[in-house]
Amino acid sequence: MSILGRVADLFHAKTNKLLNALEDPNDTLDLSYEKMLTGLQETKRHLADVVAQQKSLERQIGNADAEVAGAEGDARLAVQADRDDLARAALVHRQRAVDNRTTLQSALDAITPQIAKLADYQQRLEDRIERFRTQKDTMKASYAAAQAQVKVTQSLTGVGDKLSGVGDSMRRAEDKMLGMRDKADAMDSLMQQGLLNDPTDNRSATQKELADLRDTHLVDAQLEQLKADLKATPALSAPAATPQISQDKTDKS
Template structure:
């Protein structure tokens, strides 16, 4: 009866109240579901033993019924031989077998009632277990979504992102400084003289003339 009592306690329990009182609701949900699963296994095992007991009792009842028939035949035989004493003794044995059948039938009826109650409890417990699992999945999905939103908001608005962008500003400042140093190196450099600039033009003109001559020769050979 301990198993069935615990089953009814679980069925009657208000899961919401348990979660409200829990320090860690997610852990409490897992414990509740585990308790339901273990209880369901135990109740089914108890029901299986009850069914096995009933089958054994019915086999014994069948043997007792055969025994009653046998004692009836023996009583009839004794009467046919004018042995009323033996017939009476046979009828007494038959009555014993009959009484045992009645007793076993009554026990089977009690077990039938227990099985019906067990079946009802199992059905209710399965329903509650499905509901608990569904709610667990929904809660865990919402929790995961909430955690993802928190991480995203921390990425977009948190101090880490601001710190990262401040480092970008520092890096850009360093690049500006390096470019400034490069530009500063060309400051104050002596300008080219007129002769240097004309010499560069002459060199470029000479290169152009040599390039034109080379093209003309290649075209002629072609």
């Protein structure tokens, strides 16, 4: 294959790919439907023209019949008046009218089947257009449903443009959160080790350690004192029994 042939094939392939990407099935179906409607309108115009010709031929045939009848009447009147010359002229006129009618009838006989064919073609074309319209609406609905399903699936899976960076954003946010937590733990550990100080506390590390030791010793002393106080407190005695009345007092009464 020559270089020009390969270039032509490559250009044809690229063009087809571009057209397939730009082509919308809905627009293609609507365009086909419009073309079919245009064809139907043209068929109707042709049928109307042929029917008009049919009506014109029928009218001319009627005029020819009337002309033939009139020429026959004129010939009879001329014969009754012993005017053979006038009768002959009327008969010549009649024959011309008969020939004209024959020609008109031949044209009418030829056009009648065309009218029937055009009417049948129009009916079949209308039926085909109606079926195509139903198929078109069904295909457009199916395409719309499939397109919506693809968009929803892309949104759920992150394949589409709208949610394509959600996964990366979440990973970056998680990395920042973990880094911040590690930093907080490190600073807390440094504060516990005394390497980081509270800027509002002017005490040295030794003073802070001694203060904590004093606080611990004070709490321990208070705890021991509390325990000692509880041990020194006597237990509550049981309530005293009600004194009984002596027998002597009973006897005296």
